[in-house]
Amino acid sequence: MKEVFKGMQANIPLAVSAIAYGGIFGVISGNQGVSWAEMLTMDLLLFAGSAQLVMIEMWHSPIPVLAIGLAVLIVNMRYLLIGASLQPVFDGRPFWQKALGMHLVADENWAVTIAAHRNGGTCPAFLVGGGLLLLTAWTFATITGNLLGGQIVEPERWGLDFAFVAVFAALSLSLWQGRDDLLPWLVAAGLAVAGEHLLPGKLYIALGGVGGALTAVVLEIVQTKRTAAAGEDTIAQLAVIGKEEDR
Amino acid sequence: MNDLFQFGAIPAILLASGLTYTLRLGGLLLADRLPGSGPARRFLDCLPGTILLSLTVPGALHSGIEGMLGLVACLLVFLRTRNLLLTMTAGMAGVCLFRWVGYFS
Numbered sequence: 001m002k003e004v005f006k007g008m009q010a011n012i013p014l015a016v017s018a019i020a021y022g023g024i025f026g027v028i029s030g031n032q033g034v035s036w037a038e039m040l041t042m043d044l045l046l047f048a049g050s051a052q053l054v055m056i057e058m059w060h061s062p063i064p065v066l067a068i069g070l071a072v073l074i075v076n077m078r079y080l081l082i083g084a085s086l087q088p089v090f091d092g093r094p095f096w097q098k099a100l101g102m103h104l105v106a107d108e109n110w111a112v113t114i115a116a117h118r119n120g121g122t123c124p125a126f127l128v129g130g131g132l133l134l135l136t137a138w139t140f141a142t143i144t145g146n147l148l149g150g151q152i153v154e155p156e157r158w159g160l161d162f163a164f165v166a167v168f169a170a171l172s173l174s175l176w177q178g179r180d181d182l183l184p185w186l187v188a189a190g191l192a193v194a195g196e197h198l199l200p201g202k203l204y205i206a207l208g209g210v211g212g213a214l215t216a217v218v219l220e221i222v223q224t225k226r227t228a229a230a231g232e233d234t235i236a237q238l239a240v241i242g243k244e245e246d247r
Numbered sequence: 248m249n250d251l252f253q254f255g256a257i258p259a260i261l262l263a264s265g266l267t268y269t270l271r272l273g274g275l276l277l278a279d280r281l282p283g284s285g286p287a288r289r290f291l292d293c294l295p296g297t298i299l300l301s302l303t304v305p306g307a308l309h310s311g312i313e314g315m316l317g318l319v320a321c322l323l324v325f326l327r328t329r330n331l332l333l334t335m336t337a338g339m340a341g342v343c344l345f346r347w348v349g350y351f352s
Contacts, residue, residue, distance in 0.1 A: 064259075072263040072266055083271045085278070111302075167334065167338075168303040170322060185300055192301035192305055205298060214290065
């Protein structure tokens with residue numbers, strides 16, 4: 001229970017910006033003809049901001065069910081990787097904890113949890129605490145915006161669009177593990193930027209994530225081979241020295 | 248009922264939610280089956296950093312010169328304080344300041 005509160009506390013800055021964004025998002029949803037009940041169901045069952053945004057943009061009668069499914073699949077493909085990266089946090093936990101906990105994974109509490117895990121370990125309860133706070137903030141804000149409607153304020157004027165970037169950049173810093181990360185990170189950033197122009201939805205996040213991590217794997221294999229080759233050289237030299245001594 | 252949910256709304260939401268949940272839980276269960284050492288482990292170890300960077304860098308680039316200056320400001324604050332709320336406030340304040348200065352000049 002203590003970890004749940006810790007997780008909530010750690011996610012407060014992100015919940016603040018989720019409220020700001022959720023409010024605006026709620027207003028847009030109302031203008032698009034999404035009812036509060038539809039919005040609430042999306043908030044609770046889907047709980048994924050960017051996918052919900054794509055959905056309400058496609059919310060015209062008759063609702064294109066399959067097209068929406070495909071679009072959401074593309075936007076949320078990154079959750080496959082995000083889920084995989086949480087393996088150390090859930091390691092050895094019973095299945096019900098995984099099944100319940102994974103529903104509450106958003107980009108925000110995932111990033112905060114991974115950073116906390118690297119800095120001394122954490123547990124699923126921490127992730128769930130953050131998820132519950134974000135879910136509450138997000139639902140409250142989107143429904144309020146949906147019911148109130150009205151003028152859309154410009155979030156850019158207050159730097160609100162920048163809140164996510166600021167927090168995520170700071171969290172990236174705390175994930176840095178040393179020089180071996182340099183090339184994989186550069187590859188990830190390069191692929192993400194290129195992919196954003198070339199790929200639909202949010203696929204660029206998956207592209208950068210996979211490409212960067214694969215680079216790390218290739219680097220490690222090359223390094224291991226080089227060390228092994230260097231080891232063989234040393235043995236060969238020792239053998240030569242041994243023979244010379246025999247003479 | 249018709250006022251609350253238009254035709255097709257519930258199937259669309261259920262489909263989208265089901266797919267998203269499958270991705271979330273599926274990723275975790277797949278990773279459970281990967282070996283605990285070697286290349287697969289290195290892949291998983293590196294994944295959080297590369298995903299986070301892929302989430303952040305395009306957005307940071309879109310925010311222009313003001314965004315870059317704001318980013319430097321907030322990273323400095325984070326390195327000094329390790330506090331996310333302060334970091335976010337500094338980043339937003341920095342971007343606002345630089346934008347307003349740009350707006351009036």
